[in-house]
Amino acid sequence: MSDVSRTALITGAGRGIGRAVALRLAAAGHRVALTARNRDELDETAKLCDGPAIVVPADLTAQGSVDDVFAMVEAEFGPVEILVANAGAGNSAPIARITDLDWQRMLDLNLTAPFRCIRRAVPTMVDAGYGRIVVVASVASKRGEPYIAAYTAAKHGVLGLVRSAAAELARTGVTVNAVCPAYVDTPMTTDTITMIANRTGRSPEEARRLLADKQPIGRLITSEEVADAVWFCVANPGVTGQGINVDGGAIQS
Incomplete structure (x- = not known):
């Protein structure tokens, strides 16, 4: 249990890693705001949370949706103090068969949506002198594998975003990290x-x-193992600018 109850926004919170993160943060005493496209899955996550939880269904790739989600969370719980940008998806195809639409979809969901969330969260975090931003990236942020070029490019990009934001915000009380599961x-x-x-x-x-x-x-890897790594990033103010591998030893760094 944390000493202070804070407002946490988790994207992609309807299932899997996002749900495990929401439960972990709620168990620590934080207010959790849950967003994803599927309301039924979000409602199920909210029922499982121990403490205050609100559901804000949204497609974060839609223009203006990030601002709308943050506004609804702020109206209910106050400014977002912990942001876990978890929403993401992958696809698989040889490079020659990746369409422009597939390429753009990977960038929109895995890179642009987290960027918009971070951009929206930072000003109030800096004003408060406290913030925790954690992006759920992937081991694909650190290595290339066949047939997932678009996904890998987006995940490499989001790790670069995390590192740059962490460097920019290092003296503000805001930490920015990535968790990189296999x-x-x-x-x-x-x-x-x-x-x-x-x-x-x-x-x-x-x-x-x-x-x-x-x-x-x-x-x-289990969702709970990833959630524990996210919690480490939230709990430890001395950790920022990191891409923490949760991969069973696949990438040793």
Whole structure:
């Protein structure tokens, strides 16, 4: 339990990592504002939270939606003091088959939406002398893999954004970090498993093992393990500008 209850906004909070982060912050005594596109999933997350929680459905890639979400949170809970930019998605295709639409969709969701959230959060955080910004990035922020060029480019970009923002805000009381998971046991990974099975003829079990074996520990990362890393970034004011790997030892840094 934290000594001070603060207002936290979690994007992509309807399921998976976002839900685990919301529960972790709520358990610490913070007020949580939950946003994603699916209201039913958000409502379920809110029911699971221990403490005040509000649901703000939105598509953060839509023009003006970030400002609208922040305004609703501020009206209910006050200024956002903790921002966890978790919303994201991936796609897979050889470079020659990546369409302009696919490329732009990856940039819009994985890079531009977090940028807009950070831009909107920073002024009130700086004025207050306190802020915690955590972007859920990916190990794809630090290495390249075949067939995910658009996703990887966006995730490399968002890690650069985190590092630059952290340097700019270092003396203001605002920290900015990224958490970089490998394959996490979430609905997003389940979708990836289905795609691999459909494209390769492997069974879903074989496809799941293929992804699990990418981590040296031999299993998928859990959402709770990622949420713990997010909490570390929130709780420790001496940590900023970092990309913290939660990947079972895949990238040693």
